[in-house]
Amino acid sequence: MTMPPGDSSQLASPVDELFTDDARTAEIRADWLTFYDSEYRPVVRFVMRCGASLQAAEDAVQDAFVDAWALTARSDAWLAITDPRGWIRRVALRKYQRPPGKHRRLAAVPVGNFPEITQPGRNHADLTDQTMFVISALRRLEPEQQAAMAFHLDGFTGPQIASQLGITDQKARDLLKAARRVLSRELASTKDEG
Numbered sequence: 001m002t003m004p005p006g007d008s009s010q011l012a013s014p015v016d017e018l019f020t021d022d023a024r025t026a027e028i029r030a031d032w033l034t035f036y037d038s039e040y041r042p043v044v045r046f047v048m049r050c051g052a053s054l055q056a057a058e059d060a061v062q063d064a065f066v067d068a069w070a071l072t073a074r075s076d077a078w079l080a081i082t083d084p085r086g087w088i089r090r091v092a093l094r095k096y097q098r099p100p101g102k103h104r105r106l107a108a109v110p111v112g113n114f115p116e117i118t119q120p121g122r123n124h125a126d127l128t129d130q131t132m133f134v135i136s137a138l139r140r141l142e143p144e145q146q147a148a149m150a151f152h153l154d155g156f157t158g159p160q161i162a163s164q165l166g167i168t169d170q171k172a173r174d175l176l177k178a179a180r181r182v183l184s185r186e187l188a189s190t191k192d193e194g
Contacts, residue, residue: 049150060096137186148175
């Protein structure tokens, strides 16, 4: 078949389509790696604010990022996520909160009575007693309040929190208000004692 001069751009070979898809997937995965580098530690802190130990938070976040990585193989699936920061936190929280069962790995060594091991973070605030005290106070909140407050501490607005938790805007505001009241009482009582 003879092509008219200058008209060869109209036909794309299957090799060209494959190369374009591979290049697009590579670009999406490169963007995903940047997302992972910037969000891994904040998401671990987010899950810890929801009551998890460091180890449980890291496990949940790793599982969430594995799910996200799997979505990058189908570029349309990863690109369909409109708020990746909220999505990864929501998935990590669900991974942490899921009940034990055949689909959840159980720890090989019981860790119930061992103290948490702190690991150096990017800044000194991660290692301070005040940070650990605030995390301890956050763990005393109800689960819904923990999640709402954790989203709030990560910079999400009330409507964004409502969207991520699947609740109304009013319910999100109520959860934040109740969490602030409990935290204020918890933190003030220790300040008075100290």
